[in-house]
Amino acid sequence: MEILKLLPAGKDYLWGGTRLRDEYGKRIDLTPLxxxxxCSVHSDGPSVVGNGEFKGKNLAEVLEQHPEYIGTKVADGKLPVLVKFIDAKQDLSVQVHPDDEYARKYEHQNGKTEMWYVIDADEGAELIYGFRHKVTPEILREAVVTGTLDKHLxxxxxxxxxxxxxxxxTVHGIGAGILIAEIQESSNVTYRVYDYDRVDKNGKKRELHFDKAVQVMNMGVAPDVKQKPRMVKYYAGCSRELLCRCKYFEAERIQVTKGFSFSVREESFQxxxxxxxxxxxxxxxxxLKPLRFSKGETVFIPAGIGRCMVIGEAGLIKIRC
Structure with a gap:
């Protein structure tokens, strides 16, 4: 059992930029990136192990051979999360993701609940989160046709x-000028509601999924998304801050100034x-040799590996289920 450094899959969606290559060292020949x-076992973009015994193998293949690496908390033995960096140079589409029940019935994969940590944002950058007021499918259809959806968001x-x-x-859309780390369920189901009438590199508009979207969408008034104070705990050598805890994952922000010690038990990978x-x-x-990492890199720590120590000066997000 060893700690795995991961090599990511890349996506060249039309709204992307170049920051992941220019600032985060991603050696992926895609423009935009x-x-x-x-960290992905999804067939649409599996990550690859970059070191050690399993170097060159898809993470999915490794975890199929060693389901114990995922941990006892996951009943089906499948990695439940997908972790991304996202560089939005332009606005993403207005979109929504289904829940597990709908996605498993109609798409044969998980639904998609997610969390965004904003790494950087241009001044004045915005994102879409839910509706200002209650809407109906009829109201939304007319708004999409007339290009007036914005007034409802x-x-x-x-x-x-x-x-x-x-x-x-939750209907949502990441706005232009935002760089985020996304932690989500392992899924790639997205229903586009509106895409600003853009065309792809072949001159074609991307497909919309309005009829499916309105079946899974919460059309009530969105909750207040103003940022609330978060508790930061300070220790000798690091600080820790809980970002999110839900039924699918837990995410913590760690700022290491000298050293950070933690345990990886049998219950869950990290x-x-x-x-x-x-x-x-x-x-x-x-x-086991220490595994070095730097800005933009991601490592997978198998469940049950025991006590670990991070030494250095680094800002981390630590994820577990």
Whole structure:
């Protein structure tokens, strides 16, 4: 058992930019480079192991051979999360994701509840989160046809360090100028409601999924998404901040100034996304070499590996189920 450094799959969606390559060292020959799927077993973009015994193998293949790496908390033995970096140079489509019940029945995969951590944002950048007032399918259809959907959507100004929890069924859209880390269910089901009449590189408009979207969408008034104070706990060598805890995952922001110690028990794997800085993660097993990482890299730590230590100066998001 060893800690795995992951090599991501890339996506060249038309709204993407170049920051993931220019600032985060992603050696992926795609322009634009909109997303990198950092820790993924999804068939639409599996990540690959970049070190050790399993170097060159898809993470999905490794975890099929070693389901114990995922942990006892996951009943079906399948990695329940997908972790991404997203660079929105332009607005994403107005979209919604179904819940598990609908997605498993009609799409044969999980639904998609997600969380966004804002790594960076241009001044004045905004995102879409739910509706300003109650709507109906008829109201929405007319708004899409007439290009007036915007008047029904709640928008939130975005700043570096903001966190947004986006349950399945919430209409949403990441705005231009926002760079985020996304933690989500392992799924790739998205229903586009509106795409600003854009065309792809072949001159074709992207498909909309209005009829499915209105079946899964929460059409009530969106909750207040103003940022609430979060508690930061300070320790010798690091600080820790809980970002999100839901039925699918837990995400924590770790700022390492010297060292950070934590346990990886049999119940769950853990994932470290490095947002800035550098360091190394090591275990109590003297036979396992420390694994170095730097800004933009992601590592997967198998369940049951025991006590770990991160040494360095780094900003991390730590994910577990």
């Amino acid at each position: 909109a997303e990198t799927w950092e 709640q928008k939130a100004e975005v700043h570096k360090g903001d966190v947004f929890y986006v349950p399945a069924g 994932i470290l996304m490095c947002l800035d800085g550098y360091g190394q993660v090591e275990t109590m097993d003297a036979e």
